[in-house]
Amino acid sequence: MQRNRAAVLSAAVRVLAERPEASMLEIASAAGVTRQTAYVHFGTREGLLASVRDELSRRAFAVLDAAALEAGTATEALGRFLDAAGTLLAEQAAFDHAGSEPEADASRHVPVEQRLEALIRRGRKSGEFTVSLETEWLVAAVIALGHAADHQIRVGHMDAQHAAKQYRSSVMRLCGAKH
Incomplete structure (x- = not known):
């Protein structure tokens, strides 16, 4: 069964x-x-779609876990986070999010935001990342840039590899990381 x-x-x-x-x-x-x-x-089909979104979230967390965000310097960890995000962009861009519930989607982001916040705080504390922008702003901006990359793929303006490269470069600059 x-x-x-x-x-x-x-x-x-x-x-x-x-x-x-x-x-x-x-x-x-x-x-x-x-x-x-x-x-x-x-x-129902909607029930299946909800399960697919949950499965994609589970896979996303597995990819992020494999990125070992606690290891190495904050800049290295941010690079691994962005590599993981690039992998997820390629895998999930084709999935249509129509019909998804905004509250459920927002709750799926919470663990990602928490990991990203811890990483950014570590980078700011070590002097690797900018302190001129608030941590919460950086987290929100990194997430928003991820959504922008996803959108560019969905509307056909970029392929997943190019969007991931643009995303990586944008986030590294935003955070003030030397890459």
Whole structure:
């Protein structure tokens, strides 16, 4: 039973990345199960979409955990954070966030914001990052720049690799990090 649920969720991430309008039948077929099985596990398409957003968040945290933000200098850690963010931009840009709830999306950002805030505070304390801008402002600006990079990919103005490079350069400059 859990294997079917995991298969549907995995297929949904893949299929929706390619075709955000894909039906439950298409997703179920890609998972090798019936449409009814998909509905049993997720109830509705909206329920499946919510589970996909949760799965993408889980993957995002795994990528950030792998970045080892506590290790090395703050500048090195910020570079790893930005590399991780670039990976996430490429993976998640294709997923349509339509229908997502703003409150739920905001709550998904909290752990990222907390890690970023700790990193920026460490960089400011060590003298690696600017102290002319408030920590909270830097956190908000880094998140906003990530959304801007995501938008550029979604509207076709940049590919994920170029957007990630622009994002990295912008954040490093904003923070005053030597890179």
